[in-house]
Amino acid sequence: MGTLSLPEKICANRKRAVEELIKGRDAAAQLQILLGKSVGDRGPVSAEGLVVEISRSFSDSISALMSSCGQDCEVCKVPATTQVGSPSCGDGRSVDSGESSKMPAAKEKRGCYKRRKSTSESYVKVSTTTEDGHAWRKYGQKEIQNAQFPRCYFRCTHKHDQGCLATKQVQRIKEAPHMYQTTYFGHHTCRPYPLNNHPDDLQNPSSDSDPVDKNLLCFGSNSITTDEKEHQHQYPSCRPSSVKKEYCGEETVQCNNLSGDLPAVEPIVWPELMPLESPSVYSSASTSSHGFDMDLLLESGDFGGGFHFDEASFF
């Protein structure tokens, strides 16, 4: 250490990151294929092993990238374009007063908002459930081109009473209809529910807890540090008591209390997320390697319930 100049060190780290990402990608592709097979048809490679490999590769690459740039590294900053929580997104209403000048009377018109840029701060979670411990309110649904299932749009229930701008989009995955891809935008600034209000729960978010954190990879939002993520998910309620109707299902993964006795994998299913047509024919994995992109699939059911995903292996 110390023998390399800074540019050399950055280059080396970058190379390492690329290698790790490639491995991760390949492992993810294999896992994707595996998940498309029946349980008894897995061949020599176990899904469990692949997940571990994926996790390790991604965390290695992340750490490599993190270590290769200082805090001022431009690459690691949030894209300057859109920042969730800014007046231009989250809630489209509060949009862009400059542009509203061409609007008659702001509030009269519907759809007066600015569309979120794809580069805005977001992260994706793929799970058999859409439960995440927060209370959401559905505000829209849309048929998406080339998607078998409609996409549902949710915003934080506390948008109005607490001004929480968090939103999410839920879409069933065409290649795996029992899985949901949930894209989160913005941070929860609300205090969801005083359920069991353990002060520890509120003040010590690191108490491992967050079902989301354990399983998601953050993309696009390079600005979300671990601390921020912990803050943003500091209410790790795994219990449906905190949830409204939309959380009638069960948590299948990543609860802090899921030590062993996992519930049967039975995803929450909104009727509107049901297939528009029978998903009897899955697309071949080769056509969809981009569909999952970097999303990490973790389904407890595939791990026989005994597999505990260790956060430590992640970061």
Add this chain to the structure above:
DNA sequence: GAAATTTGACCAAG
């Protein structure tokens, strides 16, 4: 009656 969901319309981005 209040709160949540549904659904058609509106509008911006591409």
Add this chain to the structure above:
DNA sequence: CTTGGTCAAATTTC
């Protein structure tokens, strides 16, 4: 022009 994200009135649920 097409597609996707959001709004808000109407409807449903509790």
